[in-house]
Amino acid sequence: MSRKGVGLAAFDRSRLTSAQYASHGSSLRSANAAALETQLAVFRSLLHQFAATHAKDIRSNPTFRAQFARMCAAIGVDPLASSTSTGGGEGKGGGSIWAQLLGRSVNDFYFELAVRVVEVCSETRGENGGLIELRKVRERIMSNRVEGASEITEDDILRAVGTLKPLGSAYSIIRVGSKPYIRSVPKELNTDQSAVLEAAQVLGYVSVSMLMVNLRWARARAQTAIEDLVGEGMLWVDKQSGDEWEYWSPGFMLDEDQQHFGGETPS
Amino acid sequence: MSNPTPTPPPPTSSSSTTSFPFPREYSFPPFFTRQTNLTTHHAQLVKWAALVVAYCRHYRIFKLALSGTGTVATNTTTSITTTAGGDQQQQQRDTTELFHNRRINRRLSLADIREVIDFLRKDGRAEYVNGGGGDLVWIYWRTPEEWAALVEAWVEATGQRGSVMTLYELVEGDATLGEEFHGLDQDLLLKALNVLVKRGKAQIFGQEDSRGVKFF
Structure with a gap:
């Protein structure tokens, strides 16, 4: 294309070409958008179809459910978004469609589970101060289920706790050491307290001198951290342990048992 | 287990x-x-x-x-x-x-x-x-009231209203074999029966070790 226009006509021609460029560009853009939209629509409908046909699997098969949830998360769709959330934005269809199509079953599954989690937490709050290991919650829920009910994974419980968010910050997942815990009291642990709880995971208990030796803490510091945790109901004191009082993590009330039954995976 | x-x-x-x-x-x-x-x-x-x-x-x-x-x-x-x-x-x-x-x-x-x-x-x-x-x-893994209810239910079920039996019979006799209150402590039985007496459902008579009971 000649770029050397001469005379006034050249202005017209450049105007013409730029107009053509613009129109072509916009048509391309709209075509692109249309294609994308159809792709999205097809994808969404396929996803719906998939979800609808596999709703049963999603409910009953924990691995499948986890995979499905992961897939949805990867493509930016939240299958758990509640239908009441101001959803729909960003053209994703938001939670409402999910809730309409399959969400009812999947949502309900997690809501029911969330209720069970709340029950377990409040049942055990007296003995553990509102801090319970995720694994224990799962065990308790599983042990109370009727025969033949579908398996529940820790992943499910994590999601269920997530659904409690709109109710306020009381329920949250925190990590102590390497293990996830569900915290059902609005209380932050400071680093010292976390360290003590983490240490208590190892043997089941801690003592002041253990902390002094292993964490190189001054006596007062160890004592304060322990007393705080006892005050929160997160440690139990054992005064019959000989020279020094021992402070036990209530989570160990359950662990003992598992050693007996052999904690192997039930395969 | x-x-x-x-x-x-x-x-x-x-x-x-x-x-x-x-x-x-x-x-x-x-x-x-x-x-x-x-x-x-x-x-x-x-x-x-x-x-x-x-x-x-x-x-x-x-x-x-x-x-x-x-x-x-x-x-x-x-x-x-x-x-x-x-x-x-x-x-x-x-x-x-x-x-x-x-x-x-x-x-x-x-x-x-x-x-x-x-x-x-x-x-x-x-x-x-x-x-x-x-x-x-x-x-009281069962309270006297609960024991009383069990006895009463048994009396009812076996049609023994109006009949008289000794306390010993009631907890040791063959008739109550298999009932949960079979083998019940005598004193506890007395407590339970007294619950029934208060309700006018039974009457206890007799001496220390030869007590009898009548159900209404």
């Missing part, structure tokens, strides 16, 4: 033959120390109370001696009841294990035990024998 104990042929209350499956908190050392935190302490009391009641129910212990050996007036083993001549079988069961876990070498102090008992008393699940703070305690 498997039950490797050989099951006795007559299927009455065979509960006393298998050993009691202790809950997990029984192996938790601090369980035997009075907890300083109030909330924790309450959770601890609830667990102890449940344990005591479950333990007594398992072995059909009606009267628990806090100091250790429980005098258990049970006649649960059927082989005894069919042959036993007169006296109620007084079975001695060592119940020290309830408050003393030898494996982890922890024991609940007597003061703490009394606290558990008081907790149960508030709930109507325990009562000091002869009142006061003695060593013997009724543990």
Whole structure:
């Protein structure tokens, strides 16, 4: 294309070409958008179809459910978004469609589970101060289920706790050491307290001198951290342990048992 | 958990033959120390109370001696009841294990035990024998009212209204074999029957060891 226009006509021609460029560009853009939209629509409908046909699997098969949830998360769709959330934005269809199509079953599954989690937490709050290991919650829920009910994974419980968010910050997942815990009291642990709880995971208990030796803490510091945790109901004191009082993590009330039954995976 | 104990042929209350499956908190050392935190302490009391009641129910212990050996007036083993001549079988069961876990070498102090008992008393699940703070305690894994209801239901079901029987017959006789109140402690039976008397459903007559009861 000649770029050397001469005379006034050249202005017209450049105007013409730029107009053509613009129109072509916009048509391309709209075509692109249309294609994308159809792709999205097809994808969404396929996803719906998939979800609808596999709703049963999603409910009953924990691995499948986890995979499905992961897939949805990867493509930016939240299958758990509640239908009441101001959803729909960003053209994703938001939670409402999910809730309409399959969400009812999947949502309900997690809501029911969330209720069970709340029950377990409040049942055990007296003995553990509102801090319970995720694994224990799962065990308790599983042990109370009727025969033949579908398996529940820790992943499910994590999601269920997530659904409690709109109710306020009381329920949250925190990590102590390497293990996830569900915290059902609005209380932050400071680093010292976390360290003590983490240490208590190892043997089941801690003592002041253990902390002094292993964490190189001054006596007062160890004592304060322990007393705080006892005050929160997160440690139990054992005064019959000989020279020094021992402070036990209530989570160990359950662990003992598992050693007996052999904690192997039930395969 | 498997039950490797050989099951006795007559299927009455065979509960006393298998050993009691202790809950997990029984192996938790601090369980035997009075907890300083109030909330924790309450959770601890609830667990102890449940344990005591479950333990007594398992072995059909009606009267628990806090100091250790429980005098258990049970006649649960059927082989005894069919042959036993007169006296109620007084079975001695060592119940020290309830408050003393030898494996982890922890024991609940007597003061703490009394606290558990008081907790149960508030709930109507325990009562000091002869009142006061003695060593013997009724543990009501069924309250006298509940026993009364069982007896009443049995009387009703077997059409024995208006009939007269001795207390001994009622808990030791062949007619009540297999009933849950079979082998019930005599004193406890009296308590239960008195509940019925108060309601005008029964009348007790006779002397100390030859009491009879009539149901209406």
